Amino acid sequence: MIAEDLFDLAPVIPVVVLDDVEAAVPLARALVEGGLPVIEVTLRTPSAPAAIARIAAEVPDAVVGAGTVVRPEDAERSAAAGAKFLVSPGCTARLQAAMVATGLPFLPGVATASEAIALLESGITAMKFFPAEAAGGAAYLKALGGPLPQIRFCPTGGIGLRNAAEYLALGNVGCVGGSWLTPADALRDGDWDRVAKLASEAAALRTT
Numbered sequence: 001m002i003a004e005d006l007f008d009l010a011p012v013i014p015v016v017v018l019d020d021v022e023a024a025v026p027l028a029r030a031l032v033e034g035g036l037p038v039i040e041v042t043l044r045t046p047s048a049p050a051a052i053a054r055i056a057a058e059v060p061d062a063v064v065g066a067g068t069v070v071r072p073e074d075a076e077r078s079a080a081a082g083a084k085f086l087v088s089p090g091c092t093a094r095l096q097a098a099m100v101a102t103g104l105p106f107l108p109g110v111a112t113a114s115e116a117i118a119l120l121e122s123g124i125t126a127m128k129f130f131p132a133e134a135a136g137g138a139a140y141l142k143a144l145g146g147p148l149p150q151i152r153f154c155p156t157g158g159i160g161l162r163n164a165a166e167y168l169a170l171g172n173v174g175c176v177g178g179s180w181l182t183p184a185d186a187l188r189d190g191d192w193d194r195v196a197k198l199a200s201e202a203a204a205l206r207t208t
């Protein structure tokens, strides 16, 4: 799998912050059932590597990756846990080298033309655009597509059902990411029906 393949699997990548590792498998099943098989588990919580491992082992239809990869060792331990892809909010040469070394597809984060060009110099054409809304939103991303049409982005940060379609309509957007599919209270209460419903609403967004 290459990073661009993630764009073809689903219009939305749920960004998951998991405290309870026991929630990982039912949560992943609910997202898959709703039509969103690509799942990003952020490394913001200590349970993330175990959650990734559980989903990789027990939910074969899910494509589980690691988010909030900010240190080289984050890339290594995510790969060891069984992550199928990596996502970072920004990128440095060291972090890029560590992600490349895993052999996994990855979406490095950028917010400016210079950051995007630096990655293009390494042949990387799939990137995360973060923080999407705060950095300028769909209008900004559309403008980047003028001089840099070869890059496809996964915008993340401030995206929800209300504005996802605006991004997905852009030619340089492969998919969008966001945490709105997995509200903290739904995870706490084990309300998997609600998660599946949010996922199916989002899965229906694909316009192409």
Ligand SMILES: O=C(O)C(=O)C[C@H](O)[C@H](O)COP(=O)(O)O
Pocket (backbone or CB within 6 Å): 015, 042, 067, 068, 069, 087, 088, 089, 109, 130, 156, 157, 158, 159, 177, 178, 179, 180
């Ligand atoms: O954790 C990471 O790797 C990030 O880079 C940031 C997340 O993608 C966003 O925080 C999700 O944004 P919201 O949907 O606005 O909650």
